[in-house]
Amino acid sequence: MPHADLSVWPPTAASACVVGVDGCVADPAAPPKDWVYAAPAIGFVLSGWFDYCVEGRSAFAAPGAVVLGNAGEHFQVRHHDADGNRRVFAVFPHGLLEEVANAEQLDTARFPAIAIAPSRGTTRMLGWLRAIKREGSNAEDAAYALAGAALRASAAPEKRVSARNRTRVHAAARYIDANFAAPCALQTISQAAQLSRYELVRAFTAVLGQSPNQYLINTRMRAAAEQLEATHASIAEIAFGVGFNDISYFYSCFRAAFGCTPLQWRVRH
Secondary structure (H helix, E strand, C coil): CCCCCCCEECCCCCCCCEEEEEEECCCCCCCCCCEEECCCEEEEEEECCEEEEECCEEEEECCCCEEEECCCCEEEEEECCCCCEEEEEEECCHHHHHHHHHHCCCCCCCCCCCEECCCHHHHHHHHHHHHHHHHHHHCHHHHHHHHHHHHHCCCCCCCCCCHHHHHHHHHHHHHHHHHCCCCCCHHHHHHHHCCCHHHHHHHHHHHHCCCHHHHHHHHHHHHHHHHHHHCCCCHHHHHHHCCCCCHHHHHHHHHHHHCCCHHHHHHHC
16 A cells, blocks of 8 residues: 555554545556554545455455554455555544543444445545544544544445456446536446346445445535535535536535535635
8 A cells, every 4th residue: 555665554653643645556466465554544545446355354445435454453455456546544543542432432442344335424534534634633523533433333244246246336336436427327327337227226235335326425525525625616516516406405415424514614624
């Protein structure tokens, strides 16, 4: 994940919750490299498709997923293509996790899951990550909320999906990633995946933990949040630009995803 001559990640420890952006190129034909976590960390996947393997456990990671690792755990990343991946990551001091675990009356200050499938919850975690990156030590509430969500995440049971259907789900999600601003009807997505609508919904949910429509909405939410930060376009222009045709529904989805209105998000960022 980090630079090729490193085997420890992150390379430096943190005395407070630190957020940054990391990325890597990939060679699917090359043997995966072994890494070890020097500190507890999580990463929100912005782009890339890969198998994330930690201490004998494996999870499929796609855009919108969150990957987690505890200090001392060994991990590997096996990419599905040559595009690599990009992540917004947070490194936690162990004391912060212990404080949250004690307050939540959890048995341990270690993450029980190695990954969280793309969902409204992971989109909310992205909002906290961005708040910490923006405000640093002034975003303690976001750091505690993020740590609590990661510590409470349970390991989802692995569902068996054929290699054929996994590949076709990959094609469907990549279609959504590239065309989320268009209507993206289920029939159109299923044609891109070469599956029936029923087969697509079943396989998509098994692989990514959510339906194609939920994945589409979360993708649009992330795009809208980025545009609210980076442009001066009106909220209505952004809503229509990312694929919504109902401004009220856009507001409802945004508040559900990030816990605030689009205007509040823009002001904060």
